[in-house]
Amino acid sequence: MTKPHFRKLLGALVATSVQFGTLGFAFADTTILNVSYDPTRELYKAYDEAFAAHWKAETGETVTIQQSHGGSGAQARAVIDGLDADVVTLALEGDINAIVSKSKKINPDWRKKFENNSAPYTSTIIFLVRKGNPKGIHDWSDLVKDGTQVITPNPKTSGGARWNYLAAWAYANAHDGGDEAKTREFVGKLYANAPVLDTGARGSTVTFAQKGIGDVLIGWENDAYLALDEFGADNFEIVYPPTSILAEPPVAIVDANVDAKGTRKVAEAYLGWLYSKEGQTIIAKNHYRPAKPELVAPADLPKTPDIKLISIDDPLFGGWKKAQPYHFGDGGIFDQIYKPAQ
């Protein structure tokens, strides 16, 4: 190859890079970013589309909603580090409180902003087992048996994982008559049966359903139904334990960001519409439990068995502000009882 030849090649390289450099992104009228947790992908995909149509009809404005999904704790961390979220729809109050205390981007009284303590839907934690339930798993006590592999994500990074942990804790507490040493031992045994801790709830579902690892998946009710839809009911079965936890995934406006971007109006409408008939129906159809079931047509309501659900505000936990540092903080109970498998 001669020299000019080579220079032509170099020139072409530079030219393409310049070309790419000048290509911009096209933006719609208004864009808001919803930073959410793992299992809400399908819910917000449907909701965002419906809300954009609703907003267009109502105001004539075009709104584009961008989505970011990941483990709830990791997502909160990203918002603290500067991810430009207009709204956060996370797995638990503790993660939004972390944004409040570490970055001051959200007003401390955010829970009063929307109905039902800013939780437009609730959910619970149930089990997904392989077809025929070969290990005979019916209750939390079945998870600590020798030789049972339990799939659950890491409570340090995943909101869903914290609900899983607390549900197990609530069961053990009731079972042991409130003896905390025994409760610790039970939960420790459960995590000793976990061969892998994924960073998010969705990662765990994939580990269990797609990679075929483990005997039982502890996870979100909605994610379990989704896995049934995706992989067919002939592969898995849903098991409802007699007791579980009442998970209230909350939503909040990121005040500092919407004020800087001038998107407060649409961001508030976006979260507020979750409580409307249309919003609650989309929520119900995606296997979440709507906060206002009376708005939803009975046919669309999830058919869920009546199990005993314990709230995080139960004296056992004393709310997220107490439970978060006690169980999941550095050196908290989880750190004390969890030893990674050798």
Add this chain to the structure above:
Amino acid sequence: MADPEIKSYEPYHESRSAAVTESRPAQAVLMAIAFVFLGVFLLLPLIIVFHEALAKGVGAYTQALGEPDARSAIHLTLLVAAISVPLNVVFGISAAWAIAKFEFKGKAFLTTLIDLPFSVSPVISGLVYVLLFGAQGLLGEWLKAHGIQILFAVPGIVLATVFVTFPFVARELIPLMQEQGNGDEEAALSLGANGWQTFWYVTLPNVKWGLLYGVLLCNARAMGEFGAVSVVSGHIRGLTNTMPLHVEILYNEYNAVGAFAVASLLAGLALVTLVLKTLLEMRYGAELAATRGH
């Protein structure tokens, strides 16, 4: 083997048969191991990628690639490569030049520093930028006050990519330039060429194949990087997801066809790189052997 002769350490392009001391069965076993290993660990996964991508037919495949989020991921990946590769070319040539042709204090330190991205986990490479440019980071306040968004946006992704691909061009050029020495340049200068002419007509042609090699490797890594980019991306669909990140997202949404379609495109890019490299070697093998010091 049983009889390790010094002879076998001769350069491979010397008479090959003279150096072979292993028995025929030993040769066969070694070759079988190499082929089985490559087949099981490299070829088979590659075939599976394409098989899964086309599992629901060509229509589903093209539809998956035409989907807006996928197209935006492809676009972003090309954009990031198109910015970071030229940057690395400029940096790589400068660094290699400085190290190979000049004597200065801190040279050993600079050489070590260039290798840093090879030895550091990509996750750390990403976190470094979070600590530097994040809202809580060293420069966070200043950037916010000036309305500059680096993290969770294209600039952050480019920075992280540049960081992990830093050594590719420089590493390729340094030994080459060192071996060639200053002779040609000194001759050019003594004949009246200026510095720029010396670079354009003497140095660049001497290192062109090494440079191209470095660019190909750099480009492959720039398009494929996952860890560092994942940390700084923010995972905004249709905006800050590169192809590798988009593959993971689709996979986690049980969209196997979509995930493997994008993955097959990435694999395709890698194959193109490989073919280009092989073609270069075949066509310019002699020249390459002469100018590439190794």
